Amino acid sequence: DLPTKINKGTVEIITPVELIKRGDKVGSSEAALLSKLGIRPFSYGLIVQKVYDNGTVFDPEVLDLTDEDLAQKFASGLSMVASLSLALTYPTLAAAPHMFINAYKNVLAIAVATDYDFPQAGKV
Numbered sequence: 001d002l003p004t005k006i007n008k009g010t011v012e013i014i015t016p017v018e019l020i021k022r023g024d025k026v027g028s029s030e031a032a033l034l035s036k037l038g039i040r041p042f043s044y045g046l047i048v049q050k051v052y053d054n055g056t057v058f059d060p061e062v063l064d065l066t067d068e069d070l071a072q073k074f075a076s077g078l079s080m081v082a083s084l085s086l087a088l089t090y091p092t093l094a095a096a097p098h099m100f101i102n103a104y105k106n107v108l109a110i111a112v113a114t115d116y117d118f119p120q121a122g123k124v
Contacts, residue, residue, distance in 0.1 A: 003014040019030050026034075026041065034041070048060040078094050085095030086102075104120075111121040 002017055004011050005014055006012070019033065020026055048063070051058040051060055051062060081092060082094040082098060084090075085092040086098055091099060108121055110116065111118065
């Protein structure tokens with residue numbers, strides 16, 4: 001039942017009534033009622049095709065990136081730079097820590113093989 005009243009020859013609904021919710025399918029009875037009330041369903045919005053920023057055009061997926069996504073992509077890129085630098089034996093800031101550790105491991109291996117001793121080798 002809808003609370004209604006007659007005002008100047010028209011039927012008015014007294015209180016707001018929610019007929020359907022967003023995402024629900026409109027049934028035939030709801031469609032008939034909305035049609036009698038002169039209400040036509042519609043939706044509006046924008047569908048982003050491309051993003052333009054400072055002369056560069058991007059796909060709209062860049063708008064969905066989170067800080068964690070950016071940090072992960074940066075770490076992945078840094079790892080690739082370090083790997084390439086190590087493979088080419090070309091020193092870079094990303095590869096330097098790995099190069100020092102590898103050199104330290106080599107010195108330790110030599111110390112163990114030749115009975116050469118130095119303070120840091122004594123711990124191993």
